[in-house]
Amino acid sequence: MKSHAATLLAEVRTFRQNHPDVRYVDLIALDLPGHFYGKRYPIEMLEKVAAGSPLKLPQNAVLLGTQGGLFKIGDYCFNDGDPDANRRLVPGTLKPVNWESQPLGQMLITSDGTEAPIEFEPREVLAKVLERLHHKGIHPVVAFELEFYLFDKKLDNGLPQFARDPLSDDADDQPNLHIERLSRFSEVLDDMAQTAKDQGIDITVITAELGPGQFEINFGHQGDGLCAADWAALFCRSTRGVALKHGYRASFMAKPYLQFPGSGMHVHVSLYDGAGNNLLAAHQQQPLRHAVAGCLELLPHCMPIFSPNHNAFRRLGGTVNAATRACWGFEDRDACVRVPESDPRNLRIEHRLASADANPYLVLAAILVGLEHGLDAKQEPIPPLNEDRASGTDFPVEMLDAVRAMQHQAVVRDKLGAEFVDVYCENKRQDHLAFQQEIHAREYRWFL
Incomplete structure (x- = not known):
């Protein structure tokens, strides 16, 4: 059976073969109000992430308000140093984006399944219930x-x-x-x-x-x-x-x-x-x-x-x-x-x-x-x-x-x-x- 990293790497390489014109992939996740946040990665860097390189985004990106601003919630956002938190790629979600003017890909990311999941990330909340x-x-x-x-x-x-x-x-x-x-x-x-x-x-x-x-x-x-x-x-x-x-x-x-x-x-x-x-x-x-x-x-x-x-x-x-x-x-x-x-x-x-x-x-x-x-x-x-x-x-x-x-x-x-x-x-x-x-x-x- 393939390892997790090997499966992800195979997914990325297959995607590149099928979509050679795609240069960037949006790595995205939902915040609390239900809006996507994330980063746009060069496709070659995505291979490195799939192979095991760290994928980190600010933990507090999950806490954004409806208009994108940060609120003071306990010690989050303003008294915690705005730390990064690990994310992982969600297998099977790397797909082409055909509504943009330029060729693009997108893939879901999440903290669930990492060593330190974000307790208030929506996908992690559902994962724990399931x-x-x-x-x-x-x-x-x-x-x-x-x-x-x-x-x-x-x-x-x-x-x-x-x-x-x-x-x-x-x-x-x-x-x-x-x-x-x-x-x-x-x-x-x-x-x-x-x-x-x-x-x-x-x-x-x-x-x-x-x-x-x-x-x-x-x-x-x-x-x-x-x-x-x-x-x-x-x-x-x-x-x-x-x-x-x-x-x-x-x-x-x-x-x-x-x-x-x-x-x-x-x-x-x-x-x-x-x-x-x-x-x-x-x-x-x-x-x-x-x-x-x-x-x-x-x-x-x-x-x-x-x-x-x-x-x-x-x-x-x-x-x-x-x-x-x-x-x-x-x-x-x-x-x-x-x-x-x-x-x-x-x-x-x-x-x-x-x-x-x-x-x-x-x-x-x-x-x-x-x-x-x-x-x-x-x-x-x-x-x-x-x-x-x-x-x-x-x-x-x-x-x-x-x-x-x-x-x-x-x-x-x-x-x-x-x-x-x-x-x-x-x-x-x-x-x-x-x-x-x-x-x-x-x-x-x-x-x-």
């Missing part, structure tokens, strides 16, 4: 669904404009679910799908959603939770790039229009034992009920993950299929936790609360922790919406309330890591306060 579940004999299978909007490339005084119909050059300003929209925008959508496949992402269904210029992409079910989250992260990056190439602007912003549906990140999760048996389907589906109860119990304490910014909270209780309370139901899209109709082999939950711009590693980690807690506690859930349309428990709908609910919840701190929870909550608190440090025109209209 490792604990595997030790318990629980093997998740995951599929993400992402909604996004297409806008015109040019903004109007900073505001988005409806995407132009390429056939009529009219604004695509009518909300609909028509299949014809897929045909009208087929050139850019086909390029998005093919680019995703070139990145190794298993794209399945494409849907024209209800909002004007809104679409949804489904990914295949994946038995490697880290890989499933990688796909969601990489899809967002490639989709934005492809849209710009075609004269559009693609956005995963949670609520770009108040009058139209927001964009969500739906996550399907099923759980299997080592023999491939669906754990949720055992004993007349009693574990499914326990898992749902755990998800609903922890959901109000994970809201800064599911709604990671001011705009994401605007999506909750929106025009369609966005819950205002922690609730569940069978085949019910108004529920936060939906149980789709399926046979026992494929029984799963669909977690529908997270916004499309949430961090996929942290969203999946939070969902799995809820399922794990439910299986351990073995409690019955509240009635499903199918039995009681008023069923549900409240969750925070403002960021500062959400941060307070998350920071001191014992199970969340234990299962996601106390250091991560403290760092993440302070990052969200500081981001929210920074957002408030600007006077908008509406304030002058109201109060001048």
Whole structure:
């Protein structure tokens, strides 16, 4: 069997053979808000890294705020000397970038699996949750669904404009679910799908959603939770790039229009034992009920993950299929936790609360922790919406309330890591306060 270094080196050399015109590769990872950071490496230096040379980036790059600034979080950033931390290359993720003007490659990097992982790195947080579940004999299978909007490339005084119909050059300003929209925008959508496949992402269904210029992409079910989250992260990056190439602007912003549906990140999760048996389907589906109860119990304490910014909270209780309370139901899209109709082999939950711009590693980690807690506690859930349309428990709908609910919840701190929870909550608190440090025109209209 090849060593880890030999496998990586073979991957890099094969890439160079297949793409001789590529001179640079972007080494990238997600920070806490879900943005990529990294470095652009000459391809020959990447061979050295693959062979075992150190790969170091500032530890505090993970702590960047939404606008890229650093916040004082404990001793991080300003009292720690801004140290470097080791990263490693993620095997299988070296792929060509075809949306840039010049030939380029990209590859994921992470601190998980290094000698000293960064406790608050999103991929490391998910890796620890998955490792604990595997030790318990629980093997998740995951599929993400992402909604996004297409806008015109040019903004109007900073505001988005409806995407132009390429056939009529009219604004695509009518909300609909028509299949014809897929045909009208087929050139850019086909390029998005093919680019995703070139990145190794298993794209399945494409849907024209209800909002004007809104679409949804489904990914295949994946038995490697880290890989499933990688796909969601990489899809967002490639989709934005492809849209710009075609004269559009693609956005995963949670609520770009108040009058139209927001964009969500739906996550399907099923759980299997080592023999491939669906754990949720055992004993007349009693574990499914326990898992749902755990998800609903922890959901109000994970809201800064599911709604990671001011705009994401605007999506909750929106025009369609966005819950205002922690609730569940069978085949019910108004529920936060939906149980789709399926046979026992494929029984799963669909977690529908997270916004499309949430961090996929942290969203999946939070969902799995809820399922794990439910299986351990073995409690019955509240009635499903199918039995009681008023069923549900409240969750925070403002960021500062959400941060307070998350920071001191014992199970969340234990299962996601106390250091991560403290760092993440302070990052969200500081981001929210920074957002408030600007006077908008509406304030002058109201109060001048």
